[in-house]
Amino acid sequence: MKKKSIKGNVFLVLILLVVSILILIPVLINLKLGLDLQGGFELLYKVESLNDDTKVDEDLLRATKQTLTKRIDVLGVTEPTISIEGDRIRVQLAGVTNEDEARSVLSQTASLTFRDTNDNLLMTSSVLRSGGAKVSTSENGRPAVALSVKDNDSFYEATKKVSEMSDNRIVIWLDFEEGRDSFKEEESMCGTEGSSCLSVATVPQAFSSDVIIQGNFTENQVRSLVDLINSGSMPAKLTEVSSNSVGASFGSNALVKTVTAGIIGISLIIILLIVLYRFSGFVASVGIIIYTALSFLIFWLLNGTMTLPGIAAMIIGIGMAVDSNVINFSRIKDELYEGHDLKTAYDNGNKASLGTIMDANITTLIVAIVLFALGQSSVKGFATVLIISIISTMLIMVLLVRWLLKKFVQTGYFDDKPKMFIGVKREDIPNLKKGEKRTKYFWQKVDFVKTRKVFVIAMGIIIFAGAVMIGTKGLSLGVDFRGGTSITLDTKENLNRRELSKDVKKLGYEMYAFEKQSDGSYAIKINETIPAKKTSEVKDYFNEKYEASTDIGIISDMVRNDLIKNAILSLVIAMVAIIIYISLRFKFDYGISSIIALIVNVLITMAFFGIFRFEISNIFIAAILSIIGYSVNDVIITFDRIRENYGKMKVRNNKDLIKVVNESLRGILNRSIVTTLTAVIPLVCLILFGSHEILSFYIAMLVGMITGVLTSLFVASQIWLEIEKKNRKKPKREKKDIEEVTEIEIKGINA
Numbered sequence: 001m002k003k004k005s006i007k008g009n010v011f012l013v014l015i016l017l018v019v020s021i022l023i024l025i026p027v028l029i030n031l032k033l034g035l036d037l038q039g040g041f042e043l044l045y046k047v048e049s050l051n052d053d054t055k056v057d058e059d060l061l062r063a064t065k066q067t068l069t070k071r072i073d074v075l076g077v078t079e080p081t082i083s084i085e086g087d088r089i090r091v092q093l094a095g096v097t098n099e100d101e102a103r104s105v106l107s108q109t110a111s112l113t114f115r116d117t118n119d120n121l122l123m124t125s126s127v128l129r130s131g132g133a134k135v136s137t138s139e140n141g142r143p144a145v146a147l148s149v150k151d152n153d154s155f156y157e158a159t160k161k162v163s164e165m166s167d168n169r170i171v172i173w174l175d176f177e178e179g180r181d182s183f184k185e186e187e188s189m190c191g192t193e194g195s196s197c198l199s200v201a202t203v204p205q206a207f208s209s210d211v212i213i214q215g216n217f218t219e220n221q222v223r224s225l226v227d228l229i230n231s232g233s234m235p236a237k238l239t240e241v242s243s244n245s246v247g248a249s250f251g252s253n254a255l256v257k258t259v260t261a262g263i264i265g266i267s268l269i270i271i272l273l274i275v276l277y278r279f280s281g282f283v284a285s286v287g288i289i290i291y292t293a294l295s296f297l298i299f300w301l302l303n304g305t306m307t308l309p310g311i312a313a314m315i316i317g318i319g320m321a322v323d324s325n326v327i328n329f330s331r332i333k334d335e336l337y338e339g340h341d342l343k344t345a346y347d348n349g350n351k352a353s354l355g356t357i358m359d360a361n362i363t364t365l366i367v368a369i370v371l372f373a374l375g376q377s378s379v380k381g382f383a384t385v386l387i388i389s390i391i392s393t394m395l396i397m398v399l400l401v402r403w404l405l406k407k408f409v410q411t412g413y414f415d416d417k418p419k420m421f422i423g424v425k426r427e428d429i430p431n432l433k434k435g436e437k438r439t440k441y442f443w444q445k446v447d448f449v450k451t452r453k454v455f456v457i458a459m460g461i462i463i464f465a466g467a468v469m470i471g472t473k474g475l476s477l478g479v480d481f482r483g484g485t486s487i488t489l490d491t492k493e494n495l496n497r498r499e500l501s502k503d504v505k506k507l508g509y510e511m512y513a514f515e516k517q518s519d520g521s522y523a524i525k526i527n528e529t530i531p532a533k534k535t536s537e538v539k540d541y542f543n544e545k546y547e548a549s550t551d552i553g554i555i556s557d558m559v560r561n562d563l564i565k566n567a568i569l570s571l572v573i574a575m576v577a578i579i580i581y582i583s584l585r586f587k588f589d590y591g592i593s594s595i596i597a598l599i600v601n602v603l604i605t606m607a608f609f610g611i612f613r614f615e616i617s618n619i620f621i622a623a624i625l626s627i628i629g630y631s632v633n634d635v636i637i638t639f640d641r642i643r644e645n646y647g648k649m650k651v652r653n654n655k656d657l658i659k660v661v662n663e664s665l666r667g668i669l670n671r672s673i674v675t676t677l678t679a680v681i682p683l684v685c686l687i688l689f690g691s692h693e694i695l696s697f698y699i700a701m702l703v704g705m706i707t708g709v710l711t712s713l714f715v716a717s718q719i720w721l722e723i724e725k726k727n728r729k730k731p732k733r734e735k736k737d738i739e740e741v742t743e744i745e746i747k748g749i750n751a
Helices: 002-030 058-075 099-107 152-163 219-230 248-301 308-337 342-374 378-410 418-422 448-473 497-506 532-546 557-585 588-612 618-648 654-689 695-728 731-750
Strands: 040-049 081-085 088-094 112-115 121-124 134-137 143-147 169-174 197-202 211-214 236-246 484-490 511-516 521-526 549-555
Touching (some): 040 099, 099 236, 143 219, 197 211, 236 532, 248 654, 308 654, 308 695, 342 378, 342 557, 448 695, 484 532, 497 521, 497 532, 588 618, 618 695, 654 695
Antiparallel strands (some): 040 236, 081 088, 112 169, 143 211, 511 521
16 A cells, blocks of 8 residues: 555656646747847836926826837837836847837837928828828839828818918928927938938928828838838937847857756755755655746746846745755754654644744745835846745745655655655664654754854954955946946957957047956946947947957946935835834844844945955845845744744743753754755856856855855844843843743643
């Protein structure tokens, strides 16, 4: 019966694995990729009203987005992404190579007006039939634009008025601007490329028939004009505040490298799980595949656009999702070490770990929501993947994996095989009658309270050194936070800083940063914001001189200021939300201790970046917030064990409090080491083998993960200890604690 049950359960696990792979493969193939993974062009516009009477509200933003969508169709982009961000609209055009054409088509207001030769307005495009512009030919056979008239009466009255003028000519303008355009200045240019004056015609008598716009147009110009007129007038003024172009080669290289690093990282995690937890590790590894398939499936169903930070979030999320299993497995092993049989140990371990896992995921969810609410573009995508990862963790790594393992435990097959099931040797399980207690790890003799000074001093030195470096040299801010232009060159030639600095000066700018990246590309940073019209000139220069593929990212001061504001706001909101949650779930003492530990963690990470001069970009803020979310996991697990031991042990004085802290830290250290490894392994793989476009993100996460464990052990728990010591000196509190201890002793006797 046992064999039959085991075979059936194994078959179920394998079926789930195969189904997950069959779902994952087509989803990955059909997943929509962002510009950083397939190349293309991105523009961020500030939306402003055309007149003072109109406000920039949701209706205006939606109308502008609709018009942009029509114009993107003209460009032939198959999967554009248009998103509204406050009073701005972000347009991402995958596969676009002609940036100048894209800018021209998108930003033109496309307001068609009919005027006399003195520039007085006669009619607007409202007299024309919507979508009625067509490619036609003039009397002499040249390409022309045919306009279909809708309001015949208004058109008749306007042409009659012109016919009675001494200069009976009617002028057709595209995007006429008062004070800038004048027929007297444009007359000789009218009908040529680059002029807003499209056509001029003599009107001998009033008429109400269709109109022909003729000039010195080529066939391509006529087709573009027809498409532009048919797309409708832009209801708002668009001001370009940032742009970014990514070559197809850059995108494909980033994708291949990131996926390769991810596969290596996930494979190492699976091996680690199986080595440490044997059969339970194998089931958890299957859970990883199912979790990955579900996460990508949800993202695909939401029609999400996968970006480089998104993939990084998914890979890191896998390492963090394993945390829930490690917490659970550690609890089960603790129960086995206390002498319980496998079924009891499994049930008790599941019950003890569930609250901790929920708390850890909720705090991470808080951070993800803050990121989604205040983040922009790739940061928002990162937050979306993080939210999906948390949902998938609860469904797969908690519910499904527990249910599968429960089925195997119920068979009784592993009752006398704890090592095979979860890596616990039978000889390590003590005989309760003899009261044996086996020391399982060397650190179970470590006095964390006594050794805390060493780590606190070390942390203090790092923070001080970082403060000195930042104070003297400042932070190495990326273009995101200082404004300007970033240029990335991909060329086979071997270039150096001095040579490229001369090139940049020749173009009329000053280079403030240069980096030769490991993949052979070169990153240049310029203080000035290169005008949109000159980006093609810069690309052509480097292409002609070095045969280089060039990516250009432009950030205006307006965007920079918003990023800084949102970064500070995100940190404050996340911190406040976490302290409130922990205070509600535990006590205010725990909340204060956790926030101080998180601040120390962030300061160490900032100090590390200050000392080693790593660049701080927009995605770095996502890393800091993620560090806060993930570090809270360690703090919550630490406090959960402290609270549990505080209730179990007789706490009469400060010596007992120290014992509670030491025993708690010894109990969770093994779990902390394993979960840190599962989170660090994919990060190290991404740093070594992945794309370097978001290297600062990987490094920040790596530093934050490691220091997160240390701060939970030597900062959060130790601050709580000192606060609790002071609280116990208060007479009322001391009396209450004595009563609680007495009550615990009485309950123990009754039990």
